[in-house]
Amino acid sequence: MLGRTYDSQLCSIARTLEIVGERWTLLIIRDALLGLRRFEEFQDSLGVARNVLTNRLAKLVEDGLLERVCYQERPARYEYRPTGKAKDLLTALLSLMHWGDEHAAGPAGPPRITDHVGCGGNVREQLVCTQCGQVVGPDAVRLLPGPALTDSQG
Template sequence: MPKRVAAPDYCLIARTMEALGEQWTLLIVRDAFFGIRHFDEFQKSLGIARNVLADRLAKLVDEGVLTRAQHPDDRRKVEYRLTDKGRDLLPVIISLTQWGVKWKRGEGEGVPFRFVDRETGSGIARIEVRSTEGKPLTARDLAIKPGPALTDAIRAHIPALRDSV
């Protein structure tokens, strides 16, 4: 029984992946950020099978990431648009893209297009992880600190928490 991403819903990432982690889902969201709104546009842009696309779009609507609405002028057309919840995925999309640009781009290969500030035309800066005090942090600067919902079961799985109090 290949169940959806199973186990540890204690972690918010796991729950996020349950919502977005299926194949194609984030690529559909990316397309939505590019302004794609119609079934066939998604289908052609991605080359995805139509049944899978229908399934993913329905789940994204269900999840509240997209809305589904009939076009007022041509009632054959259905428009899928990002909700606030969907637009909040921008940092996810951008950070994935930036990782791809840094690590998955061929030597001397250009990008096909970029997001820019529509007002000033300037590009997007490298995303940074900062402390609440504004200090830039890398993975090496981090420690794990127990939170209110920490249980013994969870603690048992995370070495960094076993050591701490």
Template sequence: MLGRTYDDQVCSIARALEILGERWTLLIVRDALLGLRRFDDFQHSLGVARNVLTDRLKRLVDAGILQRVPYQQRPQRFDYQLTDLGRELAVPLVGLMRWGDRHLAGPAGPPRLTHHRSCGNALHATLYCNTCNQPVAVTDMDVRPGPGRAG
């Protein structure tokens, strides 16, 4: 059984969970992807305790997923803006959302829909081959040891 940290796991998923593996953290990133920037907006959206939100925002800033950008001097206040690293989380979060839409949505359907702003068509998080640029089914995926694998 995994403990509270994954230091001994030689696995990129475990390492990502060290940063993102807590419910409020992923919901903060979701809200940032939806355009929220200010502490009070996150707190209102999530209904999370202020001390918990403060801790999670600090962790996301420390991890380089969010950056604090001052927007007011007196009193000093900050926006929390996604970095490039944070914006990359759109792909796994859209994939997780789509999975939830397919398997867990209520009778009324999905609560949110993702569309390409330019053409208006639905977005999908899909595995693609880097060489032939074709979609790849999970049954066609091969996982091999990488250079960072110990032993």
């Protein structure tokens, strides 16, 4: 059984969950990527308790996913801007969103669609081989031991 943390797990997914696995975290990052910046905007969007939101925002700043920027000095007020680290989660967020659209959508269909600004087409994430450039399906992917796993055993 997994404990409250994944410190003993030698797994990149477990390490990622230590950062983004809390219930509100990916929703806050989603909202930040959609352009929300201020505490009240996040609270209105999510309906999360103020103390929980305060803690999650502080943790996201500490982990380098959001940048806290002062936009008013008297009184001091801050906004939260997504960093490159947060933007790197877009593919994972879209994968979760598209999975939800296919397997958990409501009767009205998906709440959002992914639109390519350049041509208006729908954007989908894909698995692509870095060597040959071929798009591959899940059945064509093997998970092999990497250096961290082989180093820990030898």
